[in-house]
Amino acid sequence: MSSCRNEQDRETMNCAEFQEKLPELFESGVDVSKDPHVKSCENCAALVRDLEYIASQAKLLLPIHDPSPKVWENIQSAIRGDEGNKEPVGASKRL
Amino acid sequence: MNLAMPSGTGSGLTEASKYGTFKNGRVRMNADPHPAKPVQHMRRNPPIEGEAEAISRAQAGDARAFETLYALHKRRVYSLCLRMLGNVAEAEDLTQEAFLQLYRKIGTFRGDSAFSTWLHRLAVNVVLMHLRKKGLPQVSLEETLEPSQDDGPRKDIGERDLMLSGSLDRVALERAVENLPPGYRLVFVLHDVEGYEHNEIAEMLDCSIGNSKSQLHKARMKLRDLLRSGERKESLV
Numbered sequence: 001m002s003s004c005r006n007e008q009d010r011e012t013m014n015c016a017e018f019q020e021k022l023p024e025l026f027e028s029g030v031d032v033s034k035d036p037h038v039k040s041c042e043n044c045a046a047l048v049r050d051l052e053y054i055a056s057q058a059k060l061l062l063p064i065h066d067p068s069p070k071v072w073e074n075i076q077s078a079i080r081g082d083e084g085n086k087e088p089v090g091a092s093k094r095l
Numbered sequence: 096m097n098l099a100m101p102s103g104t105g106s107g108l109t110e111a112s113k114y115g116t117f118k119n120g121r122v123r124m125n126a127d128p129h130p131a132k133p134v135q136h137m138r139r140n141p142p143i144e145g146e147a148e149a150i151s152r153a154q155a156g157d158a159r160a161f162e163t164l165y166a167l168h169k170r171r172v173y174s175l176c177l178r179m180l181g182n183v184a185e186a187e188d189l190t191q192e193a194f195l196q197l198y199r200k201i202g203t204f205r206g207d208s209a210f211s212t213w214l215h216r217l218a219v220n221v222v223l224m225h226l227r228k229k230g231l232p233q234v235s236l237e238e239t240l241e242p243s244q245d246d247g248p249r250k251d252i253g254e255r256d257l258m259l260s261g262s263l264d265r266v267a268l269e270r271a272v273e274n275l276p277p278g279y280r281l282v283f284v285l286h287d288v289e290g291y292e293h294n295e296i297a298e299m300l301d302c303s304i305g306n307s308k309s310q311l312h313k314a315r316m317k318l319r320d321l322l323r324s325g326e327r328k329e330s331l332v
Binding site for chain 2: 050057058060
């Protein structure tokens with residue numbers, strides 16, 4: 001009942017009202033492309049497709065790559081400084 | 096949640112960059128207008144095999160275990176730093192600093208949250224401290240996470256040049272992400288790229304879940320603007 005009323009409400013929404021609701025709709029896990037307003041509004045349908053597309057493409061961005069080996073060397077060196085110990089942080093050494 | 100904050104993040108910090116004001120080494124956002132909701136997307140931060148044992152051993156002072164943790168997490172921490180800084184040298188410096196803080200603080204990790212979340216929180220704070228130290232003009236925190244009208248996304252009402260072409264490549268998206276205001280960029284990278292959930296991001300940034308969701312939506316809207324303007328420019332060439 002309440003869900004039907006929500007759908008009816010969205011059918012009568014204008015674009016500004018729909019776009020205000022959009023973050024909530026995305027986070028609710030519903031298929032936003034099936035929203036009554038989206039079905040009747042080409043502009044908001046394109047917006048929804050674009051935002052979904054951006055989110056899906058973002059998942060492809062990881063990983064970049066490893067930092068250079070110098071980073072770990074510097075960490076070891078700084079740890080040695082912390083510990084006041086001249087020996088490297090080695091495999092069998094306790095920190 | 097009883098997470099220890101990394102050292103060196105300061106307390107009572109009031110200085111800011113154009114990226115905003117941070118208190119107690121953390122970003123603060125507005126009050127949460129929305130209650131927490133269940134997880135919506137597949138988790139991309141599953142437990143890593145051998146990690147729990149490495150943490151215990153590193154906490155006991157085992158150097159090899161710490162090296163294992165570095166090997167397991169260096170890429171993601173570096174990726175976060177590089178995406179936030181856009182500069183390899185700075186990103187490597189901050190990766191180094193984040194792991195040094197890990198070394199100094201790992202004894203305080205209690206397992207209340209995922210280790211990866213805890214480590215990222217530490218790294219995020221290192222990044223934010225660095226941005227602040229760059230001495231950029233001081234503005235309010237709200238502008239960090241609520242960029243000005245000029246910077247922020249706009250509503251898309253009545254526009255007629257519709258969708259992205261569907262041929263968005265990684266380079267274009269990376270470039271657009273680089274051009275996001277830092278507050279938007281951080282939440283977008285943590286959620287959409289790194290796969291953290293809003294409750295984890297809220298914990299990392301010491302903000303509300305509602306604000307994390309709101310920032311993410313604004314980030315995606317802004318990215319769309321940036322990508323579409325890029326496509327328009329390309330079509331004119």
